Amino acid sequence: MRNVILSPYRNHALLLLLIVSCSSIIGKCECRIVTPASFGIQSSVRDNLSILRGGAVGQNKLLTSSSSLSSSSSIQSLKGGSTENEEHLMSPITAISNVLADLCPHGMLPLAYGIAAGGGTGPVLASLILIIFGFLSWYSLISFARAAQVIICEKKSNKSSSSTSEEGEGESISAVWRKTVPNGDVTSWIPDAGCALLTLGCLLFYSAFIGDLFSSLSKGLLSSSTTSTLSSLLQKRYVSLLVLHLVPVLPLCLLRDLSALKYSSAIGLAGIIYSTLFVGRRMMDGTYAEGGNFHASMAQHLRPAIQPTFPGDTASKIGSYLFHIPSLHAGKGLLTLMNMCCVAFACHYNSVKYYLELKDRTVPKFGQVMGLGIGGTGLVFLAMMILGYGTFGANAQALLLNNYHTKDPYANAARFFTGVAILSGYPLMFAGLKSAIFSLTGLDQTHVPNREAKQNQLSVVILAIIAIAACFVTEHELATVIGIVGSIFGSVVIYMFPALVSNGLLKKKEYDVQPFFRGEQLFNSVLFLFGIVFAILGTWVTLNE
Numbered sequence: 001m002r003n004v005i006l007s008p009y010r011n012h013a014l015l016l017l018l019i020v021s022c023s024s025i026i027g028k029c030e031c032r033i034v035t036p037a038s039f040g041i042q043s044s045v046r047d048n049l050s051i052l053r054g055g056a057v058g059q060n061k062l063l064t065s066s067s068s069l070s071s072s073s074s075i076q077s078l079k080g081g082s083t084e085n086e087e088h089l090m091s092p093i094t095a096i097s098n099v100l101a102d103l104c105p106h107g108m109l110p111l112a113y114g115i116a117a118g119g120g121t122g123p124v125l126a127s128l129i130l131i132i133f134g135f136l137s138w139y140s141l142i143s144f145a146r147a148a149q150v151i152i153c154e155k156k157s158n159k160s161s162s163s164t165s166e167e168g169e170g171e172s173i174s175a176v177w178r179k180t181v182p183n184g185d186v187t188s189w190i191p192d193a194g195c196a197l198l199t200l201g202c203l204l205f206y207s208a209f210i211g212d213l214f215s216s217l218s219k220g221l222l223s224s225s226t227t228s229t230l231s232s233l234l235q236k237r238y239v240s241l242l243v244l245h246l247v248p249v250l251p252l253c254l255l256r257d258l259s260a261l262k263y264s265s266a267i268g269l270a271g272i273i274y275s276t277l278f279v280g281r282r283m284m285d286g287t288y289a290e291g292g293n294f295h296a297s298m299a300q301h302l303r304p305a306i307q308p309t310f311p312g313d314t315a316s317k318i319g320s321y322l323f324h325i326p327s328l329h330a331g332k333g334l335l336t337l338m339n340m341c342c343v344a345f346a347c348h349y350n351s352v353k354y355y356l357e358l359k360d361r362t363v364p365k366f367g368q369v370m371g372l373g374i375g376g377t378g379l380v381f382l383a384m385m386i387l388g389y390g391t392f393g394a395n396a397q398a399l400l401l402n403n404y405h406t407k408d409p410y411a412n413a414a415r416f417f418t419g420v421a422i423l424s425g426y427p428l429m430f431a432g433l434k435s436a437i438f439s440l441t442g443l444d445q446t447h448v449p450n451r452e453a454k455q456n457q458l459s460v461v462i463l464a465i466i467a468i469a470a471c472f473v474t475e476h477e478l479a480t481v482i483g484i485v486g487s488i489f490g491s492v493v494i495y496m497f498p499a500l501v502s503n504g505l506l507k508k509k510e511y512d513v514q515p516f517f518r519g520e521q522l523f524n525s526v527l528f529l530f531g532i533v534f535a536i537l538g539t540w541v542t543l544n545e
Contacts (some may be wrong), residue, residue, distance in 0.1 A: 004118035005155075011045075013084075014057070040208060044240070066430065070211065074130035077377075086211050088357075089268060089357055089358065089359035090357050090358055090359055091359055092358075092359075092368075092369045092372075094355075095354070095369045095370075095373065096369060096373045096376065097265075097269065098265075098373075099347065099370070099373030099374065099376075099377060100269060100272065100373065100376055100380070101265045101268050101269055101272075101421065101424075101425065102306055102425060102428065103344065103345065103347055103377045104272045104377055104380050104381075104421070105268060105271075105272065105422045106202065106205070106206060106209065106343075106344075106368045106422065106425070107343065107344030107377065107381060108272070108275070108276070108344070108381055108384040108400075109378050109384070109398075109400045109401065109418070109477070110340045110343075110344075110398045110399070110400070110482055111130075111285050111337075111340050111341070111344065111381055111385035111388070111400075112384065112385055112387075112388025112389045112392065112396035112397075112400050112476070113340070113396050113397055113398045113400070113479060114126075114333075114336055114337035114338075114339070114340035114341070114385070115333075115337055115386075115389045115396070116307075116333070116389055116392075116393065116395070117336035117337065117383055117479070117545070118331050118332040118333020118335075118336055118541070118545065119307060119308075119309045119331040119333055120307045120309070120310070120329065120331065120333060120394065121325075121329060121330060121331065121333050121334050121337050122323045122326050122327040122328045122329035122330065123172075123322050123325070123326055123386060123389070124327035124328055124329055125327070125328045125330055126337055126385065127382060127385075128294075128384070129334070129338060129341055129343055129427055130378060130381055130382055130385065131378065132379040133338070133341035133342060133344075133345055134341075134345055134374050134377075134381075136345075136494070136495065136527070137184055137345035137348070137374060137494060138367075138370055138371055138374045139498075139516075140348060140351070140476065140497075140498035140499075141347075141348060141351050141354070141374075142363060142367045142370060142516075143436060143471070143498040143501065143502045144173060144176065144348065144351040144352055144355070144365060144498055144501065145351065145352075145354075145355035145363050145366045145367075145370075146175055146179060146363050146502070146505070146513065147176035147352075147501050147502070148175075148352045148355050148514055149355070149362075149363055150419070150511050151175065151179045151180070151505075151520040152175060152176070152352070153356075171352060171353050171356060172191070172192070172195075172352055172353075172435065172436075172439070173191040173192075173195065173348075173349070173351065173352055173493075173497060173501075174188040174189075174191045174192050174439065175352065176352065176501055176505075177190070177497070178196050179406045180500075180502075180504030180505045180508065181500050181501065181504045182504070189439075189440060191435045191493075191497055192439045192440050193436070193440065194489065194492045194493045195349040195432060195433075195435075195436040195493060196433060196436035196437055196440065196491045197488075198346065198349060198485065198490065198492075198493050199349055199430075199432045199433040199436065200433055200466070201481060201484065201485030201489055202346065202429055202471055202483075202485060203426070203429055203430060203433060203466050204469060205470075205473070205478055205481050205485070206422055206425075206426055206429065207241060207327065207466050207467055207469075207470030207473075207477050208241075208399075208470045208473040208481070209399055209419075209422055210240075210241055210244055210245070210249075210419065210422055210423065210426075210470075211237045211238065211240055211241030211410070211470060211471070212237065212399050212401075212402055212440075212475075213399075213401060213415045213418060213422070214238065214240040214241075214244060214415070214419055215234075215235060215237040215239075215240040215241075216401070216402065216412075216415055217406075217412055217415045217416060217419065218231075218234045218235045218240060219235050219406040220406040220407055220408070220409075220412040220415075221410070221412065222234065222235060230263075237471075238471040241470060241471055242467060242468060244423070245463065245467040248423065248461060249426055249427070249457070249467075250424070250460070251424070252423075252427040253427045253430045253431075253459060253463055254456055254460075255427065255461060260466060260488070261424045261427070265421075265424050265425075267417065267420050267424075268417070268420055268421025268422075268423070268424050269421075270417060270423065271416075271417025271418050271420060271421045272331050272413070272417075272418075272421065274413065274414060274417055275414040275417060275418055276380055276383050276384060276387075277399075278410050278411070278413070278414045279383070279384060279387045279388055279391065279414075280383065280387045281410070282391055282404070282408075282410070282411075283318065283319060283387050283390045284318060286318060286406070287408070288303075288304055288391055288392065288403075289302070289304060289318075290381075294404075294405040294407075294408060297405065297407075300406060301395060302392075302395060302397070302402070302403050303395060304321070304391060304392045304393050304395060305392070305393050305394045305395040306321060306324055306393055306394060307321075307325055307393065307394045308394070309331075310324050310325050310326075316463040318390075319390040320390075321389060321391075321392075321393030322386065322389065322390045323392075332541055333429075335487075335534075335537055335538050335541040335542075336479075336483060336541060336545065338486070338534065338538065339482065339483040339485075339486035339487050339490075339538050339541075339542060340482060340483075340486060341381075341486075342486035342487070342490035342491065342494065342534075342538075343383050343482055343485055343486040343490055344377075344381055345374065345377070345494070346486075347492050348493050348494050348497075348498070349436070349493060350432055352501075354366075354370075366396050384400065388400045388403075391403070397475055398475060398478045398479040398482060399475070399478065401414055401415050401418065402475065415416070422528070425433075430459075433462070434455070434459055436463075437458065437462065438458075441458070443458065444523060479542075479545070480542055480543070480545070482511065483538065483539075483542030484539060484542055486538065487534060487537075487538025487539045487541075487542060488535050488538075488539055491531040491532070491534050491535040491538070492531065492535070494531075495527050495528065495530060495534070496527075496531035496532070497532035498524075498527075499524040499525070499527040499528035499531070500524075502520070502521075502524050502541055503521050503524045503525070506520065506521055507521075
């Protein structure tokens with residue numbers, strides 16, 4: 001083990017190089033970040049787009065002049081032609097990569113804590129819960145896509161042009177809500193508010209993650225003998241958090257075009273793979289087990305520990321914590337794990353935009369793409385949940401990388417890559433928050449004087465509030481934040497909203513929509529009730545832990 005510490009990257013240099021190289025290739029293959037910016041931030045493109053019936057943007061030819069860039073015109077479908085807008089659409093592999101980059105950095109870290117909470121949940125049962133939540137997330141995504149196809153794409157296919165307000169309405173959940181839910185025009189603020197609260201909660205623990213990861217990284221990289229004021233400050237959590245929110249988070253969150261983040265996204269994908277391999281390596285080599293190299297120097301609450309409710313041999317053997325608890329055991333911690341799973345699969349605030357941005361889109365194709373994306377994400381989640389719990393047992397933290405020693409070089413590499421992934425993903429989620437907030441406050445309207453300046457001012461204020469609040473979120477409060485976000489806001493946006501939209505769509509005869517399967521309306525009613533019950537019970541368990 002000593003050799004590992006003295007030469008930390010000797011064994012993994014080639015592996016890390018291979019991972020980064022593969023991710024860079026993905027980045028070059030149209031790997032673009034999915035953002036509100038990429039779905040129409042250039043009005044000259046958006047205003048000139050008339051989507052064909054059936055959802056596919058076929059081989060089109062742009063008929064426009066330089067003076068028409070600021071006015072409404074159309075893209076005429078011509079067989080054998082091409083379209084300039086193809087570059088603004090995602091290929092399937094790009095969409096799958098974006099789902100992985102969007103969900104994994106924040107979703108993979110708390111799951112080991114979820115399986116350890118409340119006396120523990122059996123590994124087999126925990127795996128089944130993860131699969132179920134992944135399926136529900138996939139279903140709600142394709143439900144929003146179906147509604148977007150009918151309400152947005154097919155309606156616009158009969159128009160040669162549309163107004164700015166119509167286009168703005170066509171890129172969010174509230175657009176399909178207006179046409180499917182009773183009194184949708186009056187209540188369209190509800191999905192905006194739900195998405196705003198969900199993204200706000202996610203950003204809060206994103207910010208807390210940034211502070212934890214980079215302060216731990218500073219402690220590991222800066223020599224303990226260094227006494228300069230700067231090095232001492234950088235090792236403080238709140239200093240790292242605030243500095244990184246000032247630069248680079250704030251400038252990135254104010255950008256109108258986030259396409260440059262595709263390179264950091266490639267690094268983020270590499271970090272996801274590396275972190276998963278690292279967690280597996282550390283469980284297998286026994287570095288953190290009793291008698292391991294780092295065990296004695298760890299804080300007591302971070303050391304591997306057995307579940308008190310299932311006493312047994314406390315000598316930590318490889319993966320022993322996975323076998324000390326019955327495989328199907330369910331305790332009060334089950335709801336905590338469910339909260340973590342709910343948040344882990346949350347990307348639904350951008351569900352309509354995901355669909356509108358898919359190249360040659362159809363609902364079945366979108367279902368396949370999201371199935372692969374959610375499936376790949378689920379495999380990462382499963383590995384991190386099982387391997388993390390197998391290493392630390394009952395003491396697995398809400399941010400798993402906090403368990404690892406600051407002098408562990410492989411852990412510091414994982415912190416760096418995961419931190420970069422979160423930093424590159426932060427402005428994407430913040431863009432979702434801005435979209436909802438601007439809609440609620442009316443700042444999305446083109447007639448507002450000095451609109452861009454007001455939007456930037458509000459963005460700065462919101463980011464400052466999030467950053468300051470995150471400074472006071474400890475490891476214990478972090479689990480509470482994730483639990484509340486998952487149980488309340490996750491339930492509303494991921495389960496209740498799509499159930500209402502789908503049933504409203506299926507009941508309207510003018511749309512003549514076929515259900516995905518027999519009994520879908522009943523399934524949606526059950527899903528809606530599940531969202532209510534899960535929100536109540538999940539919140540109760542979270543607040544009483």
